Amino acid sequence: MFIGIGIIDFRKQFKTEEDCLKYLVDIKWGNGYKCIKCGHNEYYKGRQWFYRRCRLCMYDESVTAGTLFHKCKLGLLRAFEMAFRICVRKKGMSTCELGKELGCQQKSAWLFKAKLQEAMKSSEQHQLQGKVEIDEFMVGGFEQQAPGRTHGEKSLVVLAVERVIDKKGNENLGRAYARVIDDASAESLKTIFEKHIAKEAEAKTDGWRGYIPLKKEWNINQELSNKGERFKLLHTHVMNIKGWLRGIHHKCSSKRLQNYLNEYHFRFNRRGFMDTILHNLIGKSMNMQPIPYTKLKVCELNT
């Protein structure tokens, strides 16, 4: 298992493609072999050392088969380094920078980063607990708001954050999740509650009526006045997300915004465990089915 946040540690452990393959073999088969075709658990040697051939169906499986690293055009060493750089830097890295630093085209960097963002999606297994604050905000588009309740080129996002007491006894943010929503109706708002907020959490929102129907299932307390003051930590988080999208990525199409929010919170929710974050991301990538490039909305090349 790789532990570290420095590029020197990274380069010490991963010098060659073979080092990366060994790492993947350990993750995939370290606790035993199971054929991806038929589920059988006995094998022969495969055509190369990082292959295993099933004794039952004879399928010769590469360590990268059935994972996000399958047919990775960048090569594994570069793919690992890209994952490392995106993970350990507080603000990640744009694919322009990644392309330059890793000596590949921006487009190739973009394509692999888009795959990594899929692996950075929340498992939805660890719901927010305790004191949770929820609010919506707008991202992108033009400064001038469209009239009425429509949001024009902008995207609407709902954010949920945990409020915790940190080691120094101060109120602070715990974990957080954000979702792009079509509108602020109860039906749209419900998704973040279902996926990310525990039923027993003490949820707090502003007075928006869209939250009212959700009170049947969740413990929601609505506070009407001056949300800027009361939701200070949450709004700092909103400013940080917006600043990140502007600063690193300049712009982000609404179609891909959810992926960027996933990336942001993958890092944010692991900020206390940065030394194992690369191992975590590689592990998640090994559990993901390969994604064909055509599925990544390639036409929308963000930075």
Ligand SMILES: [Zn+2]
């Ligand atoms: Zn088999």
